Amino acid sequence: MSVETYERFVLNGRRPTTPAEVERQVVFHADRVSVDYGANRALDNVSFDIYRNYATALIGPSGCGKSTFLRCLNRMNDSIDGFKLGGNLTYHGHDLYGAQANRVEVRRRIGMVFQKPNPFPKSIFANVAWAPRNLGMKADLDARVERALRSAALWDEVKDRLGSSALGLSGGQQQRLCIARAIAIEPDVLLLDEPASALDPIATASIEALIHDLKLRYTIVIVTHNMQQAIRVADRTAFFSLDQNRAGTLIEYDSTDKLFSRPADQRTHDYITGQFG
Amino acid sequence: MRRRALNRTDRRVNIALRVLCLGAGLLLFVALAAIVEQVIVGAGPAINRFGLGFLTRSSDWNPPAQGATTAESYGAPLYMYGTVVTSLLSLIFSTVLGVSIGLFLAIVAPRRVTLGGRWRVSPAGLIGPLVELLAAMPSVVLGLIGVLVILPFFHSTVDPVIHAVLGWIPIFAKTYTAGNSLFAASAVLTIMIVPIIAALSRDLFSAVPQELRDGAEALGATRWEMIRGVVLPVTRSGVTAACMLGLGRAVGEAIAVEQVVGGQNQGVIHASLFLGGNTLASMIAANDPATPVTKLEGASLYYLALILLVFVVVTILAARWIAGDFKAKFR
Ligand SMILES: Nc1ncnc2c1ncn2[C@@H]1O[C@H](COP(=O)(O)OP(=O)(O)O)[C@@H](O)[C@H]1O
Ligand SMILES: [Mg+2]
Numbered sequence: 001m002s003v004e005t006y007e008r009f010v011l012n013g014r015r016p017t018t019p020a021e022v023e024r025q026v027v028f029h030a031d032r033v034s035v036d037y038g039a040n041r042a043l044d045n046v047s048f049d050i051y052r053n054y055a056t057a058l059i060g061p062s063g064c065g066k067s068t069f070l071r072c073l074n075r076m077n078d079s080i081d082g083f084k085l086g087g088n089l090t091y092h093g094h095d096l097y098g099a100q101a102n103r104v105e106v107r108r109r110i111g112m113v114f115q116k117p118n119p120f121p122k123s124i125f126a127n128v129a130w131a132p133r134n135l136g137m138k139a140d141l142d143a144r145v146e147r148a149l150r151s152a153a154l155w156d157e158v159k160d161r162l163g164s165s166a167l168g169l170s171g172g173q174q175q176r177l178c179i180a181r182a183i184a185i186e187p188d189v190l191l192l193d194e195p196a197s198a199l200d201p202i203a204t205a206s207i208e209a210l211i212h213d214l215k216l217r218y219t220i221v222i223v224t225h226n227m228q229q230a231i232r233v234a235d236r237t238a239f240f241s242l243d244q245n246r247a248g249t250l251i252e253y254d255s256t257d258k259l260f261s262r263p264a265d266q267r268t269h270d271y272i273t274g275q276f277g
Numbered sequence: 278m279r280r281r282a283l284n285r286t287d288r289r290v291n292i293a294l295r296v297l298c299l300g301a302g303l304l305l306f307v308a309l310a311a312i313v314e315q316v317i318v319g320a321g322p323a324i325n326r327f328g329l330g331f332l333t334r335s336s337d338w339n340p341p342a343q344g345a346t347t348a349e350s351y352g353a354p355l356y357m358y359g360t361v362v363t364s365l366l367s368l369i370f371s372t373v374l375g376v377s378i379g380l381f382l383a384i385v386a387p388r389r390v391t392l393g394g395r396w397r398v399s400p401a402g403l404i405g406p407l408v409e410l411l412a413a414m415p416s417v418v419l420g421l422i423g424v425l426v427i428l429p430f431f432h433s434t435v436d437p438v439i440h441a442v443l444g445w446i447p448i449f450a451k452t453y454t455a456g457n458s459l460f461a462a463s464a465v466l467t468i469m470i471v472p473i474i475a476a477l478s479r480d481l482f483s484a485v486p487q488e489l490r491d492g493a494e495a496l497g498a499t500r501w502e503m504i505r506g507v508v509l510p511v512t513r514s515g516v517t518a519a520c521m522l523g524l525g526r527a528v529g530e531a532i533a534v535e536q537v538v539g540g541q542n543q544g545v546i547h548a549s550l551f552l553g554g555n556t557l558a559s560m561i562a563a564n565d566p567a568t569p570v571t572k573l574e575g576a577s578l579y580y581l582a583l584i585l586l587v588f589v590v591v592t593i594l595a596a597r598w599i600a601g602d603f604k605a606k607f608r
Binding site: 074076079081104105107108109111112114116118119120121122130131134135178181182185 | 388389486488489491492493494495496497498499502506507510511
């Protein structure tokens, strides 16, 4: 892309100020992506780029394909009966669904946290150590687990009971444990599907604070149905909605500031001002 | 809200239900007590004569020959050995097979397979009912299949191959039977238990929440790593209980085993699994305790039944203990 469009789209009209911004890399590039579940088209004609070390929010009414798109990014939809992806989806320039792509390797680099906390019925330590052990990263496991738990802002709360069951933690703690579990293998990207929707406001606030820290090291894509949350945590926001064929599609994608203050599309405007539907 | 007063019919039904439940519970207790009492009383003369020595004394089963005056002599070790060996062997085989089938049906099987372009079938939907059918197969039918199919096959193919390759190990030593052996009995028991373990473990594996499986796969685990790291650990107590249920069935199975086990009573425990043998249950099935040669033989058969009862109770207690132990660990 030209320097001009780069500045317009990536830096939202600001001049690049730090070297990091100048080199803002494209992590995911979606080009006319569509998804079918059997005979149902869930997602149609989605094209946009997701940038490195940004938190990118996906918002929109429920059923418009936010989760579907997110799960395409680490190929979690593969095992669903009848799933078919059209168009092109690349990760750092590699075709995610190409013949060369290895699903397991993709998921090792692109971690995911789900809507409902899903810790394994094992000890807190074993949860965080599970993936490193599985992938053969056994050197200094204790230190690795501690690092992951510290990064997930959970260490101080659990350091004295690492051996007790993860199921004994509160919902918010369980969700942070799932984040710790995902970052224990040092992924490149973290996908979060409504990570706070099952949590109380205090736990939600701690997850949001955590996302601010995490995006310094990871690229974050977060689905949320909560617009305030998108405003609080996301650098860029993608608004999805249903098109005339009732398939989900991307309506508008911009910096979070711009999208919420001066939306370009009437449908975005209606949605963020609560006039949807 | 005002509590609705029970009308007369309600009250009667209530009482009837309570009496019914109490009665059923009591009946169960009485039946169990009666069985134990009958077995102990029946075994009385043998217990008096041999005491605990019955469990260790020379393994012959010698009812007096007609008109002969030699002392009769009975002992249990041969049969205890047969029961332990056939049960454990079939437990090992059927755990491996049954859990594999369960995993296949619940997790691994492709949801749809397209045949010749138009026909789409679901392997799990096809095989699952067959497994259930096999689980309900009467054991005497299985024994018959054992006699008609398994024994000739063992005799012509399996035994010679195993003896040729592994014959130098005592348990695989060369034999001269028509295929009847402890090993053949284990094979028939395996066929009997596999569907039980397969059907139960399939249900357990299907009940593992999709979120847990997704969680593991999202962490870069392969399908197999997900199974080993999540599915098997969270279902371990249930699978163990299923295996113990199968074991209980194997320990007590009489007819099917009797049909293929060989039944020779030379009074010697053979090292080779490919020689004929006998189990506690098959020995009782082969010799009707109601019409024994002598009273002492009848009592000795009851003594075998008592030992069998103890084996079964121990199996069940072990199953409960293991299941409870795992439950405690996971919660
Ligand atoms: N596993 C699935 N099988 C079939 N259809 C699905 C599946 N998951 C989602 N869909 C359909 O895809 C559409 C988008 O769903 P989803 O991505 O979950 O939306 P969102 O996360 O925005 O609420 C919906 O119409 C939904 O019914
Ligand atoms: Mg969703």
